Amino acid sequence: MFYVLGAFAAAVGFTAGVLLWIRRTHLLVTVKGASMEPAFHDGEQVIVRRRPPDELRRGQAVVLLALEWEAGYVPAEARGTAAHPAPEVSTTSHVIKRVAAVPGDPLPREQVPVLRHVAEPRVPRGKVILLGDNAAASFDSRRHGYFDIENVIGPVIWPRPS
Numbered sequence: 439m440f441y442v443l444g445a446f447a448a449a450v451g452f453t454a455g456v457l458l459w460i461r462r463t464h465l466l467v468t469v470k471g472a473s474m475e476p477a478f479h480d481g482e483q484v485i486v487r488r489r490p491p492d493e494l495r496r497g498q499a500v501v502l503l504a505l506e507w508e509a510g511y512v513p514a515e516a517r518g519t520a521a522h523p524a525p526e527v528s529t530t531s532h533v534i535k536r537v538a539a540v541p542g543d544p545l546p547r548e549q550v551p552v553l554r555h556v557a558e559p560r561v562p563r564g565k566v567i568l569l570g571d572n573a574a575a576s577f578d579s580r581r582h583g584y585f586d587i588e589n590v591i592g593p594v595i596w597p598r599p600s
Contacts (some may be wrong), residue, residue: 463488465591467501467532473576474499474534482597484534489592494540494566499594502568502585504533534594535568535578541587543567552583566590 465486469478477499478484486501494500539546539561547554550567561567565584570576579585 464595465501465532467534467594469534471575472572473570473578474536475572475575477536477571478534478594478597484594484597487592487595491566491587491590494537494587494590494593496537496540496543498537499534500537500568501532501534501591501594503589503591504531532591535570535576535585537566538569538579539567541565550579550583552581553579556583564588 465488467484467486469480469482469484471480484499484501538549541561541563543561545553545556545559545561546567547556549569553567561584564587566587567579568585568590569580570578573580
């Protein structure tokens with residue numbers, strides 16, 4: 439009897455440890471809006487692997503904290519211009535975008551209009567350029583400029599299995 443209870447307690451402890459590890463290393467995020475269509479659709483859930491910023495690669499879909507959206511942030515370069523209206527304000531805490539350039543990459547000036555006249559030739563340390571797949575519905579680096587790399591949680595590893 440004690441052997442069975444001990445084995446059960448060990449299994450419960452192991453399961454709790456695995457679940458805690460998964461929670462610390464992964465995140466489940468629900469897509470809101472059309473900014474990443476056709477890759478990700480409104481209401482779809484994705485699994486994100488928490489990774490250090492230096493592991494980001496061009497082309498990855500990533501999730502970042504929406505600190506700037508929540509504050510209704512408008513970049514200095516875009517404030518008060520007709521070409522760059524105020525961004526949509528989100529009530530979510532996460533945003534999904536695709537990495538266009540990481541620190542040290544050449545600045546993709548043609549893709550990012552607000553950075554066309556920036557002096558530096560490369561993306562500076564601590565910054566990243568993020569774009570939505572659906573440019574018409576995305577508030578991203580095209581209007582915002584650089585994002586702080588420290589706000590990027592990690593890459594989307596897969597849409598949540600149905």
